[in-house]
Amino acid sequence: MKKxxxxxxxxxxxxLACYAVVEILMALGLVSSLMKGVLVPVCxxxxxxxxxxICVGYLGELSLGHAGFMCVGAFSGALCTKFLEGFxxxxxxxxxxxxxxxxxxxxxFGFLIGxxxxxxxxxxxxxxxxxxxxxxxxxxxxxxxxxxxxxxxFAFINSKTIELGEEGTxxxxxxxxxxxxxxxxxxxxxxxxxxxxxxxxxxxxxxxxGRAIMSIRDNRIAAESIGINVTKYKxxxxxxxxxxxxxxxxxxxxxxxxxxxxxxxxxxxxSIMILVFVVLGxxxxxxxxxxxxxxxxxxPEMLRGLSDYRMLIxxxxxxxxxxxxxxxxxxEWRDMMVEKFKEKRLKKEVD
Amino acid sequence: xxxxxVTNLGISFGGLRAVDGFNVKIEEGQLYGLIGPNxxxxxxxxxxxxxxxxxxxxxxxxxxxxxxxxTTAEINREGIARTFQNIRLFKGLTVLxxxxxxxxxxxxxxxxxxxxxxxKYRKVEKAMNERAMELLKIFELDGQADYLAxxxxxxxxxxxxxxxxxxxxxxxxLLDEPAAGMNPNETEELxxxxxxxxxxxxxxxxxxxxDMKLVSGICEEIYVLNFGRELAKGETSEVLKNPEVITAYLxx
Amino acid sequence: MELVKYLINGIxxxxxxxxxxxGYTMVYGIAKMLNFxxxxxxxxxxxxxxxxxSNLGIGAIPSIILSVVICIALxxxxxxxxxxxxxKATSLAxxxxxxGVSYFLQNSALLVFGANTxxxxxxxxxxxxxxxxxxxxxxxxxxVTVVCCIVIMLALTLFIKKTxxxxxxxxxxxxxxxxxxxxxxxxxxxxxxxxxxxxxxxxAGVLFCSAYPTLTPFIGSMPGIKAFTAAVFGGIGSIPGxxxxxxxxxxxxxxxxxxxxxxxxxxxxxxxxxxxxxxxxSGMLGENIREKV
Numbered sequence: 013m014k015k016x017x018x019x020x021x022x023x024x025x026x027x028l029a030c031y032a033v034v035e036i037l038m039a040l041g042l043v044s045s046l047m048k049g050v051l052v053p054v055c056x057x058x059x060x061x062x063x064x065x066i067c068v069g070y071l072g073e074l075s076l077g078h079a080g081f082m083c084v085g086a087f088s089g090a091l092c093t094k095f096l097e098g099f100x101x102x103x104x105x106x107x108x109x110x111x112x113x114x115x116x117x118x119x120x121f122g123f124l125i126g127x128x129x130x131x132x133x134x135x136x137x138x139x140x141x142x143x144x145x146x147x148x149x150x151x152x153x154x155x156x157x158x159x160x161x162x163x164x165x166f167a168f169i170n171s172k173t174i175e176l177g178e179e180g181t182x183x184x185x186x187x188x189x190x191x192x193x194x195x196x197x198x199x200x201x202x203x204x205x206x207x208x209x210x211x212x213x214x215x216x217x218x219x220x221x222g223r224a225i226m227s228i229r230d231n232r233i234a235a236e237s238i239g240i241n242v243t244k245y246k247x248x249x250x251x252x253x254x255x256x257x258x259x260x261x262x263x264x265x266x267x268x269x270x271x272x273x274x275x276x277x278x279x280x281x282x283s284i285m286i287l288v289f290v291v292l293g294x295x296x297x298x299x300x301x302x303x304x305x306x307x308x309x310x311x312p313e314m315l316r317g318l319s320d321y322r323m324l325i326x327x328x329x330x331x332x333x334x335x336x337x338x339x340x341x342x343x344e345w346r347d348m349m350v351e352k353f354k355e356k357r358l359k360k361e362v363d
Numbered sequence: 364x365x366x367x368x369v370t371n372l373g374i375s376f377g378g379l380r381a382v383d384g385f386n387v388k389i390e391e392g393q394l395y396g397l398i399g400p401n402x403x404x405x406x407x408x409x410x411x412x413x414x415x416x417x418x419x420x421x422x423x424x425x426x427x428x429x430x431x432x433x434t435t436a437e438i439n440r441e442g443i444a445r446t447f448q449n450i451r452l453f454k455g456l457t458v459l460x461x462x463x464x465x466x467x468x469x470x471x472x473x474x475x476x477x478x479x480x481x482x483k484y485r486k487v488e489k490a491m492n493e494r495a496m497e498l499l500k501i502f503e504l505d506g507q508a509d510y511l512a513x514x515x516x517x518x519x520x521x522x523x524x525x526x527x528x529x530x531x532x533x534x535x536x537l538l539d540e541p542a543a544g545m546n547p548n549e550t551e552e553l554x555x556x557x558x559x560x561x562x563x564x565x566x567x568x569x570x571x572x573x574d575m576k577l578v579s580g581i582c583e584e585i586y587v588l589n590f591g592r593e594l595a596k597g598e599t600s601e602v603l604k605n606p607e608v609i610t611a612y613l614x615x
Numbered sequence: 616m617e618l619v620k621y622l623i624n625g626i627x628x629x630x631x632x633x634x635x636x637x638g639y640t641m642v643y644g645i646a647k648m649l650n651f652x653x654x655x656x657x658x659x660x661x662x663x664x665x666x667x668x669s670n671l672g673i674g675a676i677p678s679i680i681l682s683v684v685i686c687i688a689l690x691x692x693x694x695x696x697x698x699x700x701x702x703k704a705t706s707l708a709x710x711x712x713x714x715g716v717s718y719f720l721q722n723s724a725l726l727v728f729g730a731n732t733x734x735x736x737x738x739x740x741x742x743x744x745x746x747x748x749x750x751x752x753x754x755x756x757x758x759v760t761v762v763c764c765i766v767i768m769l770a771l772t773l774f775i776k777k778t779x780x781x782x783x784x785x786x787x788x789x790x791x792x793x794x795x796x797x798x799x800x801x802x803x804x805x806x807x808x809x810x811x812x813x814x815x816x817x818x819a820g821v822l823f824c825s826a827y828p829t830l831t832p833f834i835g836s837m838p839g840i841k842a843f844t845a846a847v848f849g850g851i852g853s854i855p856g857x858x859x860x861x862x863x864x865x866x867x868x869x870x871x872x873x874x875x876x877x878x879x880x881x882x883x884x885x886x887x888x889x890x891x892x893x894x895x896x897s898g899m900l901g902e903n904i905r906e907k908v
Contacts, residue, residue: 074707076714128893134706135649136892139843143885150882169876212478219477219484220491223456223464230453237413237447238465238531239439248474280836284718291711296455323722330715331697334708339700 020214023299024207031203046313052267054309055202056260061289061301062209063256068287069296070217071249072229074138077125077145079282081118081254085261086271086278087152089114090190093266094183097194107196111262118258121148122251130246142280152273157184189272197267205263206302209256213298216252225249288326291333364427366391366535366567372411372421381407382591385421389535394561395569396582396599400611404591405571406448409537413445414438426534440468444533446524448540454513458504458523461512462495465530470494495530502526502556518549522556529560538570542577550574554581579603587611616750621869627757627826629865630764634819635842636849636857637771638812644788644852645808648706651713652693653816654839655720658832660686660817661824662728665735675738683817690813691806699802717836724832732831735824760822767815768858780807788852837881844888850898859899
């Protein structure tokens with residue numbers, strides 16, 4: 013079996029095994045309600061981390077606006093569900109449509125934002141994605157959609173232009189967001205989504221397209237010199253990455269009955285949190301992303317005293333990981349350990 | 364018809380005329396050398412030919428087709444591949460994947476076919492693997508196909524870069540100091556490989572080199588550049604005897 | 616008269632952005648890195664002044680001096696621990712580290728000072744200026760802010776042009792390796808740059824909080840990002856660029872708030888950043904290499 017195929021299967025197996033263990037524990041009544049509450053978030057963060065990993069780990073560009081794509085996915089998905097709620101009663105179909113819409117919208121935003129953003133590099137690209145993420149949040153907070161006897165009403169910035177008739181209800185009420193979203197998301201759906209996204213992501217990076225994306229990361233000039241259309245593949249990676257974050261957003265929206273676009277939900281903080289998962293799990297490792305997302309979400313919940321320090325721990329993780337990977341002293345130490353390991357193996361072989 | 368025909372190529376950086384009035388005509392299958400003292404503008408010529416810089420004036424014809432002003436990627440697809448003075452490999456990819464990446468414009472399937480692993484994906488990937496291994500074998504890299512490119516020793520990295528450029532099936536191959544940093548044995552070996560690929564694939568090669576043994580050993584004709592302008596050109600042995608060329612290299 | 620009032624407010628806010636932008640621009644010019652944590656040093660500076668004045672009852676001027684000293688120490692420590700080992704790392708690694716530091720400062724402040732909003736007492740006691748027969752009132756804070764900004768700009772320009780350390784900064788920003796070969800202490804110069812930037816951040820913080828007196832652990836990030844916008848706007852690496860960029864951004868923000876929408880003011884500032892980066896990534900004065908620091 014090819015090495016890459018093996019990697020994919022191990023990761024898929026790991027996710028399935030975790031799912032089985034959790035389900036069994038739940039059936040035995042061993043999972044506290046607190047733990048149950050974080051199962052879907054773990055799936056959401058895993059999805060977003062996989063998506064961001066394509067952008068950071070494979071394309072090599074830092075996006076600080078992924079919470080924005082998650083936000084687009086969440087709001088478009090939730091709106092879709094709210095519109096169709098009256099017509100479609102099958103929850104699975106409702107969710108699949110919402111997922112499709114959310115993913116497409118996130119991909120569309122990824123594309124639109126990508127056109128200007130991907131012309132930049134490095135620090136500038138990061139700060140512009142951050143700016144776009146904030147703009148998306150800011151704009152959503154100023155959209156008003158309502159429904160009454162005479163149909164749907166829309167407003168931007170000024171909600172007073174909407175005069176609701178009797179039995180009128182708000183669908184999207186600016187900063188108050190969308191409420192009464194049917195709670196369709198559950199752990200099983202989350203796991204299924206992760207499995208699908210994993211297969212897509214692994215197959216992507218182990219294909220012709222994936223190699224083109226990684227070649228741009230490793231050496232843009234050399235990639236151009238062998239005829240790779242850098243803009244096209246950068247865009248492709250960015251859009252796919254955004255679309256996966258969008259899927260995470262749809263899952264998020266249907267896990268809560270009310271969603272609002274606040275800084276903690278969809279702001280820069282969320283982007284950083286996802287980045288922490290990617291960095292800790294290892295840039296370029298989808299399996300690592302999932303493990304990091306699960307550990308860093310579950311640990312502070314399990315050790316209750318830790319939850320106050322969660323964000324502080326995240327920040328230390330970021331700094332420590334970078335120093336560990338790049339500081340000259342830590343590199344020396346790692347090289348030394350690798351040498352020792354090799355010697356030991358050599359000795360064994362000689363014996 | 365000449366594979367490469369360049370007329371009056373020139374570029375200015377601010378007030379500096381880095382290359383001026385460069386004319387060259389390379390016939391198919393020829394091994395052509397481009398030499399000159401440091402800072403003469405040799406690499407700039409390569410950058411102009413491959414579209415890294417846009418020429419301020421002049422015309423570049425590849426097999427009679429005007430490619431002036433096209434992007435680097437387009438020019439590669441037209442048929443010019445190159446290596447770099449400071450090696451530019453895809454360090455995070457394996458040796459095999461470095462070559463496979465370069466095969467991507469010749470062996471195609473869509474992104475969707477890749478994600479869904481349709482039969483076409485398997486077929487094309489198999490063909491790609493075979494082709495890539497063939498190329499690696501020529502450069503004696505087949506034993507290290509699974510190594511990360513960054514873990515190869517220096518000499519092999521240079522070879523891999525040539526193999527990668529070859530994978531795009533170029534009509535014209537540009538080698539920027541292929542023997543830099545190699546010891547005499549490695550250089551000797553490299554000369555044989557270059558000759559071999561030229562003969563096997565009927566390739567046209569233009570190379571920049573400071574190692575005069577290599578240049579006089581394999582180049583049929585050379586072009587000498589000094590301060591961005593032509594100093595001499597013609598048959599290698601003749602040009603190397605030219606007193607002006609010797610002065611440019613060794614000083615008065 | 617409305618417009619004049621807005622313009623004056625814009626210049627006042629812009630002056631603060633300009634002072635913060637100096638920190639970004641100098642560090643970017645010399646260490647070639649985007650110091651994400653710069654905005655959070657502002658926040659630390661504000662808290663120091665707040666605690667000195669409210670809890671310890673120290674006067675305004677000594678509090679500010681103490682705050683500047685602490686911020687300088689903090690900036691230099693951060694540089695030494697987090698950034699210095701990464702000189703040879705990829706820019707992605709450095710950026711992630713800087714984000715980590717920013718996050719660390721915010722969350723440490725959150726744990727130490729709590730999430731509650733503190734109301735900052737204005738340190739400026741200068742009376743306001745009434746012009747045009749009472750139609751135009753310029754507050755003392757505005758006057759102090761603008762004067763501070765001008766003094767800092769002049770002092771910094773003189774420092775770079777006239778002193779040995781300033782010349783060393785120019786050299787390091789041109790070419791680190793060559794500067795090292797010429798016997799310039801590169802690490803010391805980078806350290807000094809961080810020190811100056813952080814000290815200025817403390818002053819900017821005090822001015823910012825005097826104008827907008829709500830203090831939370833997160834107040835630094837928005838002005839920080841906006842000041843970075845200003846630095847890019849003016850041309851990163853350029854001191855006059857930071858001034859012009861800062862003041863223009865301040866005016867755009869205030870006018871946007873007044874005439875377009877209050878809720879969208881942040882979006883407008885960010886839109887400016889995006890447009891500038893796309894149309895002229897080197898900024899307005901970006902090509903002015905002589906002034907580069």
